[in-house]
Amino acid sequence: MNKSPDASNLDSVFSLSERSKLGEVLRSQEFWIVVAVLIIGAVVGMIAPRFLTGANMANILQNFCFTALMAIGMTPVIMTGGIDISVGSTLGLTGVLLGLFCASGYPFPVVVALVLLVGAAVGAVNGALVSYMKLPPFIVTLGMMSLVRSQTLVVTNNQVVYDFGKAGDTLLALGSGSFLGVPNVLWAVIVSAVVMQWLLSMTKWGRYVRAIGGNENAARLSGIPVDRVKVSTYALLGAMTGMTAIFLVGWMGAATNALGQGQELQVIAATVIGGANLLGGFGTSFGAVIGSVLIEVIRNALLLAGVNPFWQGTFVGLFILFAVLLERFRSTRA
Amino acid sequence: MSLLELKNISRQFGAIHAVEDVSFKIEPGEIVGLMGDNGAGKSTLVKMIAGNFPASSGKMIFDGQEVQFDQPSDARRAGIEIVYQDLALCDNLSAAANVFLGREIMRSVGPFKFLDHRKMRERAAELFRELQSETRPRDVVKRMSGGQRQAVAIARTRLADAKLVLMDEPTAAISVRQVAEVLALIKRLKERGVAVILISHRMPDVFGVCERIMVLRRGHLVANKLASTSSPEEITALIVGAKAAA
């Protein structure tokens, strides 16, 4: 029998401060992406001074929001070890339905509720197939991506929706308006990010999301309602996609049936760059936001620096690989 | 009155008879070793007791009542805790979070309820102190030693006042020093009046802490006797089938 540690000995072990706060920040993916954004900003600012103007900053702050809103919703999905590649299509469907609901004369609040509900329903179907039928999330949402995009074409009959009727005024005001000098959609991002992070770190739901991503079997054995939690993450992402559609269509003033095509890749890229682990268990909404900022900064910077826009994908791709390497590096060293 | 009584419990997986007509009793506060070759049915047996899956046939009486657990939380509510062979911990969470997984302490502010991180850390620290384990509540399980992981899994069983703790190979894959720690933990459970069923392949562990030893062979209970009246040689013979029964 080894010498069992006496009480005071144990106390000293318990009171050892685990890693300093500063060390924790330096170890976080989010911090390094912020650094990357600042460096890119500084470099591009020198090449193309227009990058740092207030007008361009405002432009970036408006543009990144749509990806960010969805990336915030994607975060818990990825944290459970899932993925949803149907969000681009869901954005399209909720966008055109938004237009059609408005056009058919429903009051704006009703339209909002319906759009959120449709988004949540698409997500819930994904989640149910993944949880209860035990189908792989990638395949389920691949199917849903095709199905929902096709339904978008069906309901619009391939027409652009731009006549929004009476509710349209409110929609356009919401989409292009601002409050205290901050665009409404940016408020939505800020509020969503704060609320989501609070949910993730302060509620049972957040704890369960993390636990499922860490060890689904252990979570189940601990009596956690794994299937219901998973469905809820997909449904929440769907609802947030519907919310994104409201801001996006309100801003653009029209809903095309190609709305959101390819967006799923940006959303997933933003989430992963921000530190969410595709194997599950890790992620923050701040990471999702800063990842979205990075992607938009790259797009904007290349444009202003006069680089052929075809290069954009190369840079985003390199950052995804960089993010994964960074993550690997951090987790093996820790 | 016995704490737990199994009457003719069997469990089949398709054509495999994992557990066959097993009957035994466990007294309150007793430490019983459960031994047997790989695939003998040990894990299957304790998982049935813990409510992981139902028995194909047979009766189970716990604390004087016939019970049927449909899920692990039912068994837990009745006072049965289990430490799984693979520990079933979430590597990405802290020790405290794992201890309280599924049983979080909440704090309410008005109509809202949220996780009381501080209280859970403090309570976890108390449990680790009680178990005399150098495990820090905030540390992430991923970076822990095998012994510390065991301590986390065992601390889970101390949250509620369990009457019976089932341990599936808690001393496999850990160092000698850590084995000693785990055995000390088991003795501490007994001091608190908790009965323990300990599954192990290691004779010294079983003879070190168990008062009674049961042997399973191909799903059958072939021995159930006091440790003081047996020997490692006899148990080995029973496990491998050199001796038919005792």
Ligand SMILES: Nc1ncnc2c1ncn2[C@@H]1O[C@H](COP(=O)(O)OP(=O)(O)OP(=O)(O)O)[C@@H](O)[C@H]1O
């Ligand atoms: N879920 C299951 N489905 C099908 N067969 C199973 C299942 N669980 C166990 N078995 C079978 O039941 C038998 C007993 O397995 P069990 O895990 O109980 O053995 P064990 O005594 O715990 O072995 P070990 O010492 O290797 O842990 C084995 O033949 C095993 O393959």
Ligand SMILES: [Mg+2]
């Ligand atoms: Mg086993």
